[in-house]
Amino acid sequence: AQKITQTQPGMFVQEKEAVTLDCTYDTSDPSYGLFWYKQPSSGEMIFLIYQGSYDQQNATEGRYSLNFQKARKSANLVISASQLGDSAMYFCAMREHNQGGKLIFGQGTELSVKP
Amino acid sequence: DAGVIQSPRHEVTEMGQEVTLRCKPISGHDYLFWYRQTMMRGLELLIYFNNNVPIDDSGMPEDRFSAKMPNASFSTLKIQPSEPRDSAVYFCASSPDREAFFGQGTRLTVV
Numbered sequence: 245a246q247k248i249t250q251t252q253p254g255m256f257v258q259e260k261e262a263v264t265l266d267c268t269y270d271t272s273d274p275s276y277g278l279f280w281y282k283q284p285s286s287g288e289m290i291f292l293i294y295q296g297s298y299d300q301q302n303a304t305e306g307r308y309s310l311n312f313q314k315a316r317k318s319a320n321l322v323i324s325a326s327q328l329g330d331s332a333m334y335f336c337a338m339r340e341h342n343q344g345g346k347l348i349f350g351q352g353t354e355l356s357v358k359p
Numbered sequence: 360d361a362g363v364i365q366s367p368r369h370e371v372t373e374m375g376q377e378v379t380l381r382c383k384p385i386s387g388h389d390y391l392f393w394y395r396q397t398m399m400r401g402l403e404l405l406i407y408f409n410n411n412v413p414i415d416d417s418g419m420p421e422d423r424f425s426a427k428m429p430n431a432s433f434s435t436l437k438i439q440p441s442e443p444r445d446s447a448v449y450f451c452a453s454s455p456d457r458e459a460f461f462g463q464g465t466r467l468t469v470v
Binding site: 281287291294335345346348349350 | 390392394401402404407409414415448450452454456457458459460461463464
């Protein structure tokens, strides 16, 4: 069964510093994708970054990077140079390509950026 | 494309009434997902479709919940009869074969 675990219910970071949000996953499917989404207080779900299980390099999108450690089954999100607008809920998600394309989410981490 | 469109944005209904939530996915996306978000249970996958066919409805909580996708541009999630514990934000999302794009959600309150 698929499983996504985010062990940090809440995190604080000082503005302009980097922060790492943890995510571990469990799957037996060799072909899968990992995702991070941001949900600000306004409620919309915003796609941030994607990592494929066969990708050799860690994904990066602007200030976001995904620290993908396949053997450890972890897919941590790193946000560099935090901004006040980064304060939000962050969700890790996984999709198994050989199991019908199901997309499931972790419980989320609430990030607060302090000025 | 206007993105995933959900209606209504807000719904307040009395316990026992039927509620229908609607979703228009992004054109060309083969997958459509319905999620429910609450503080207690987080973001739960209720059901998803591929090419209008339901693939996995194991997340549908009870027989009171049903979902349909009669064509590639429309899906509904119905709750009949509704109960106060159904109060939540319901999201629809559509996807090609990678990331999913979410609608704005429907905030349902059952009193």
